[in-house]
Each structure stands twice: as C-alpha cells, then as structure tokens.
Amino acid sequence: MDKEADLFYRQIPKVELHAHLNGSVSFATMEKLIARKPHLNIESSRTAIHSGQRRSLAECFQVFKVIHQLVDSEEDILMVAKAVIEEFAADGVKYLELRSTPREETKTGLSKRRYIETILEAIHQCKQEGVDIDVRFLVAVDRRNGPEVAMETVKLAEDFMLSSDGVVVGLDLSGDPTVGHGKDLLPALQRARNCGLKLALHMCEVPSQKEESELLLDLPPDRIGHGTFLHPEVGGSDSLVDKVRKLNIPLELCLTSNIKGQTVPSYDKHHFQYWYERQHPCVLCTDDKGVFCTDLSQEYHLAASTFGLSQEAVWSLSQQAIHCSFAPEALKQKLEQRWAELRPHTLH
Numbered sequence: 001m002d003k004e005a006d007l008f009y010r011q012i013p014k015v016e017l018h019a020h021l022n023g024s025v026s027f028a029t030m031e032k033l034i035a036r037k038p039h040l041n042i043e044s045s046r047t048a049i050h051s052g053q054r055r056s057l058a059e060c061f062q063v064f065k066v067i068h069q070l071v072d073s074e075e076d077i078l079m080v081a082k083a084v085i086e087e088f089a090a091d092g093v094k095y096l097e098l099r100s101t102p103r104e105e106t107k108t109g110l111s112k113r114r115y116i117e118t119i120l121e122a123i124h125q126c127k128q129e130g131v132d133i134d135v136r137f138l139v140a141v142d143r144r145n146g147p148e149v150a151m152e153t154v155k156l157a158e159d160f161m162l163s164s165d166g167v168v169v170g171l172d173l174s175g176d177p178t179v180g181h182g183k184d185l186l187p188a189l190q191r192a193r194n195c196g197l198k199l200a201l202h203m204c205e206v207p208s209q210k211e212e213s214e215l216l217l218d219l220p221p222d223r224i225g226h227g228t229f230l231h232p233e234v235g236g237s238d239s240l241v242d243k244v245r246k247l248n249i250p251l252e253l254c255l256t257s258n259i260k261g262q263t264v265p266s267y268d269k270h271h272f273q274y275w276y277e278r279q280h281p282c283v284l285c286t287d288d289k290g291v292f293c294t295d296l297s298q299e300y301h302l303a304a305s306t307f308g309l310s311q312e313a314v315w316s317l318s319q320q321a322i323h324c325s326f327a328p329e330a331l332k333q334k335l336e337q338r339w340a341e342l343r344p345h346t347l348h
C-alpha cells in the first residue's frame, strides 16, 4: 500500500468497538509470552494467521486455545492488556472498548473476579501513564459454556458495572458460533439488559443462526458483531434486516477477520457494502488484531480501497463510530471535540 495513503489512515482519530483481548495480542508480546513459558513449546506461527492464509472457523478457535495457554496468570494478563491498549493508542485509536472472557486458572490461582480486576488495573495504569486513549470494558460470555456460566458471568459484570467507576459498560456474547444455542442464554442476556449493561452480541456470524438471531433481536442488542448472514442474499431474511434497520442497531464489521475465517469469500464481497449503501450505522473494527495480523488503520484502508471511499467518507465513518459506542454522553462530546480539532491537520 502506498506510504502517503497509509499515513492518512494512521493519522485519522479512530474508535475501536470490537476487540477481544486475547485475540489482540501482538507478535512482539506473543514472543515475550513464549519466552516466559518455554516448557509449553509453542511456536509463534501457531498464534496468528498470516497474510494470504485462511483457516476454517474451527481452526481459528483452536488458535485461541493456544493463546490461552500462554496467557494464564495475573502477571500475563496485566502485561497483555497494557500492551494491547498502548498498541491501539499508537495506531490512532482514541476510544477503545475492549472485551474479554473472564477465566479461572487453577494452576496459577487466578479467579474470574481477579481476571477482570487485572484488566481494570491495566486500564487504570495506562490512564495514569498518560496513554492517549479512553478505554471501556465489556465482559464476555463464551456461548460454549452454557446458561449457568452465562448467568454467573452476567452477575459478575453487574457487580463491576457498579464498582468500576463506569469502566465496565456492557456484555459481549461470543465464542464458536457453531456451538450451543442463543435461546438458552436469553435469561442471562435479559438480566444483563435489565440491570443496565449494554449488549454487544455476535450474531449471524455463520449461516445457520437465523432462528437464533430472530430471538436475540427481540432483546434487542445495542450493537451486533459481524451480522454476516443477516440479509436475504446470503440466506438471511427480510425480517432480520427490517428489525435491524428499524431499531437502527449498529453493526461492528471486521473485514480481515471474516476473510481469514472464510465466512466471506473476498474483500469486495464483504457485507459492509450492503449495509453502507443503505446508510446503516457501520463501525469498522479489528476483532482479533493479533490473530489476524492487522490493525484498525489497515482495516480502514482496506475498506476505503475496496469500496472506493473518499477521505471525507472515511472521516465520517470514524466520527460516526463515536455515537455507536457505549461511552457516556460527556465522553462522546469530548471525543467529538477531539475529532473537530484534529480534522484540519488530517484532511487535505
């Protein structure tokens, strides 16, 4: 990609709303983790999917298992979370919503509560150190673990929402979309919604989730992750599209993730086009910048070159993302102001 254009995408202020902590670990941090745990005998090639490589969804989820082995203590989580936040800031991200699945690790004595506290500590330390980024946290529910764990996770998220000074703002539903059914998780998600947690749900990531998505849309979610198979042209339905449009639910779109995970055949076939044409709120995101070897600037660049977006259009896209975030009104206004200040230095 040409250098001058690349600089533009790096310089524009950006908002990242869909980033899984353990999928966002960079190559450099991964090398450090591997060096700390030589007995695991893990090669760095197993923790990322490089350019030109594609993997089945099942293979992608195996990658997370490997990463979880490398990130299993309080010390690891603190290091990883701080590094990820700093890397997003260095890429021009001014507001980040990070998400992660609380994990218990008996080997290292890590509890789910401590897991979340450690991430909050990383966010706090970055703030103290003056890293130029505002960070909020979404507690993630892994659908594979079923309804009881989901409910337990929601209760934990609820506690932290009340005690974290506004840092914990919502709940994510993620995990292998081919495992489990969303209907079993409805009571937990309903509870989360009722107590004031915002909902960012992975939906229609694979073709078989039509019925589940109908149910989840009735909650309704505050944002949708991927939504790859919502529209009728790819096997979704008018009813799904109508609901999403009527409620104006923003979509978190992750181009490289969908290409490398093979749910979308090529960049030009990405459903960004479908929703963007209809002027539906679309937010470009990375999903797992470490696993998919990308960053948010690159995702903006790819979207612009694939769909012929002008610099002005790219700017609007990043600015609109502010309003799709779960940030409180005052922070949204502060971000708007930042965008206004930076605009003359960035757009030519």
Ligand SMILES: CC(C)=CCNc1ncnc2c1ncn2[C@@H]1O[C@H](COP(=O)(O)O)[C@@H](O)[C@H]1O
Residues within 6 Å of the ligand: 020, 021, 022, 023, 057, 058, 060, 061, 064, 099, 100, 101, 102, 140, 142, 174, 175, 176, 177, 202, 205, 257, 258, 260, 261, 287, 288
């Ligand atoms: C396989 C593939 C194409 C991945 C991208 N699409 C995804 N779909 C659903 N859940 C995900 C995806 N990427 C990451 N996650 C979730 O995020 C976790 C890793 O981050 P963390 O441990 O929660 O901090 C994974 O175990 C999984 O539960």
Ligand SMILES: [Zn+2]
Residues within 6 Å of the ligand: 018, 020, 174, 202, 225, 287
């Ligand atoms: Zn995701």
